[in-house]
Structure formats: C-alpha cells, structure tokens
Amino acid sequence: MKWVMLIILCLSGPAWAGEARPLADDPAAEARLKHLAVELRCLVCQNQTLADSNAPLAEDLRREVREMIAKNMSDQEIIEFLVARYGDFVLYRPPLKATTTVLWVGPFVLMAIGATALVITLRRRSRTVVEVSVTDEEHRRVEQLLAEGEKRS
Amino acid sequence: MNRFLLPLSIFVVVVGFLGIGLTLNPREIPSPLVGKAAPEFSQPQLHEQEKILSPADLKGKVWLLNFWASWCNGCKTEHPVLMDLAKSGQVPIYGMDYKDQREEALTWLQRGGNPYSLVGVDETGRVGINYGVYGVPETYVIDKQGVIRYKQIGPLYPDTVEKKILPLVKQLESQ
Numbered sequence: 001m002k003w004v005m006l007i008i009l010c011l012s013g014p015a016w017a018g019e020a021r022p023l024a025d026d027p028a029a030e031a032r033l034k035h036l037a038v039e040l041r042c043l044v045c046q047n048q049t050l051a052d053s054n055a056p057l058a059e060d061l062r063r064e065v066r067e068m069i070a071k072n073m074s075d076q077e078i079i080e081f082l083v084a085r086y087g088d089f090v091l092y093r094p095p096l097k098a099t100t101t102v103l104w105v106g107p108f109v110l111m112a113i114g115a116t117a118l119v120i121t122l123r124r125r126s127r128t129v130v131e132v133s134v135t136d137e138e139h140r141r142v143e144q145l146l147a148e149g150e151k152r153s
Numbered sequence: 154m155n156r157f158l159l160p161l162s163i164f165v166v167v168v169g170f171l172g173i174g175l176t177l178n179p180r181e182i183p184s185p186l187v188g189k190a191a192p193e194f195s196q197p198q199l200h201e202q203e204k205i206l207s208p209a210d211l212k213g214k215v216w217l218l219n220f221w222a223s224w225c226n227g228c229k230t231e232h233p234v235l236m237d238l239a240k241s242g243q244v245p246i247y248g249m250d251y252k253d254q255r256e257e258a259l260t261w262l263q264r265g266g267n268p269y270s271l272v273g274v275d276e277t278g279r280v281g282i283n284y285g286v287y288g289v290p291e292t293y294v295i296d297k298q299g300v301i302r303y304k305q306i307g308p309l310y311p312d313t314v315e316k317k318i319l320p321l322v323k324q325l326e327s328q
C-alpha cells in the first residue's frame with residue numbers, strides 16, 4: 001500500500017509543478033515597478049508594501065503602475081497619480097507637511113525629553129553621592145582585612 | 154508619595170493615548186478626493202449593457218455613488234440600509250458593481266432588491282482606482298457641480314445616513 005502511495009506521489013508531482021508566469025516582457029520595466037512598489041503601501045493590508053501584497057487591489061495597482069511605466073511616465077508622475085487618489089497614506093515616506101509634522105518631529109521630541117530626563121537624574125545622583133576621604137591608616141587596615149578574608153576562604 | 158507622582162502621570166498620559174488609539178479606525182484613510190471633482194467615467198450599465206452610466210449625465214443633481222459587489226461581506230450589512238434610503242426617495246443612489254461577475258450581481262439584486270437608480274459595471278476595478286476605492290463598500294456624496302463632498306469607507310449604517318448623509322444632502326440640495 002505504501003508503495004502504491006509513493007508511486008502515485010511521484011507521478012503526480014510533476015503535474016502540479018506549473019511554470020512560473022513571467023512577470024513582464026520587459027525586465028527593465030519590472031525592475032522599475034519593484035523599485036517603486038517597495039516605496040508604496042498596500043491599502044488593504046496596511047503593513048505590507050505594494051510589492052509584497054497579494055491583495056487584489058495591490059495586483060490592480062501594480063498593473064496600473066506597469067501601464068504607466070509602459071507609457072514612459074516618470075516616477076514622480078506615477079507617485080503623484082497614486083497620491084491624488086489615495087493620499088499621502090500610500091507613501092512609506094510621507095512628505096513633511098502641516099499634517100505630518102507630529103510624525104516627523106515626534107520621535108526627536110521624545111528623544112530630547114528622554115535625554116534631558118537622563119541628564120537631570122544623573123546630575124541629581126552625583127550630588128547625593130558624598131565623597132569619603134580615606135586616610136592612609138584606614139587604607140592599610142582595609143587591605144589587611146581583605147587579605148585575612150582571602151586566607152579564610 | 155512624590156516619587157510616584159511622575160511615573161504615575163506618565164502612565165496616565167500613555168494610557169490616555171492608547172485609549173484614544175483604540176477608538177480610531179486605522180482603515181479610515183482621509184480621502185484626498187473630498188472637495189475635488191468626481192473622476193469621470195463611462196461604464197456599461199449592469200442591466201442594459203449597451204447603455205452607459207456617466208457622472209456627466211448627473212450634473213445638476215445631488216447623488217450617491219456606491220461601490221459594491223456581490224462577493225463583498227460589508228455590502229450585505231449595508232444593503233437594507235440602502236433599500237430604506239432608496240425607498241425614502243431623498244437622494245438617488247447610483248451603484249458601481251466593482252470587480253464582480255455579472256450573473257451573480259444580477260442575482261444579488263433580484264434577491265435583496267435593487268436600491269439603485271442605475272448600476273454601472275467596473276469589471277477591471279479601474280473606476281475604483283480613480284475614486285481611491287480600497288475596500289468595498291464605499292459611498293460618495295456628489296453635489297450638483299459634480300464635486301465629491303463626502304466619502305464613506307465601509308458600510309453605511311442607519312446612524313451614518315441619519316446624521317451625516319441626509320443633512321449633507323439637504324444642505325447641498327439647497328445650494
């Protein structure tokens with residue numbers, strides 16, 4: 001029985017292995033599409049790029065971008081086409097505008113707050129640590145005690 | 154007591170932000186098309202395929218453009234709301250059958266009723282792209298000059314119709 005299964009498996013293997021569909025006739029256009037698509041966000045699965053996503057809309061948008069590339073439109077024009085329809089949200093690197101200032105400046109503000117807090121606490125701590133001066137006599141005694149402790153262990 | 158005050162206030166602020174974050178819907182992306190002219194199209198109609206549906210023919214009217222599909226889940230929830238709105242006769246609803254099979258779309262309308270004045274067919278999804286559609290159902294309110302005044306992402310609920318769509322339609326009608 002096992003043998004029969006194995007033979008069936010071996011025979012059916014090649015039947016499934018269809019050839020990969022060529023992405024486009026023009027490899028240069030495909031390279032441009034790839035280059036553009038990693039900069040663009042898929043609107044359906046929002047944490048994926050247009051290049052990664054298998055959502056039907058992403059496929060449609062890739063087709064659209066391919067056609068625009070075939071029409072010899074510049075990257076700038078293609079991105080403008082998409083932004084006009086879907087807004088800055090399609091861009092993984094949104095432009096600096098009034099609405100996106102928090103996005104761009106926020107992390108630096110947070111970092112500045114953190115850095116100041118760190119400096120303040122460090123300063124405060126250094127003030128609380130009292131420097132204790134040790135005389136030569138005391139120093140000798142410490143060494144003696146340490147040496148004794150070593151011997152015991 | 155004092156040493157807990159600062160961490161506590163930071164905690165409260167963070168919880169506040171997270172709380173606001175929970176109430177936001179990340180799928181709602183503000184459309185850049187609101188306030189702009191509705192993109193032109195001329196698509197074959199679903200029922201009479203030789204006829205054309207085009208926004209140019211609807212100039213001078215306030216109307217809704219609703220993207221839907223028979224395969225779309227949200228459209229099921231929305232359908233009775235559209236039916237009620239159509240029955241009230243307050244605003245004409247034009248449908249755009251988005252990336253759908255004709256037969257299935259026709260069956261859908263036969264079963265659930267047809268709230269649309271006319272339905273256009275967008276088989277390739279190209280009209281959808283021009284309107285910035287990224288998930289059906291989506292509904293646009295278009296004014297007499299053919300400008301998009303509102304975009305609803307996701308299904309219309311009775312509440313949205315009452316509070317947003319109808320007051321806006323009334324206001325646009327009076328202009």
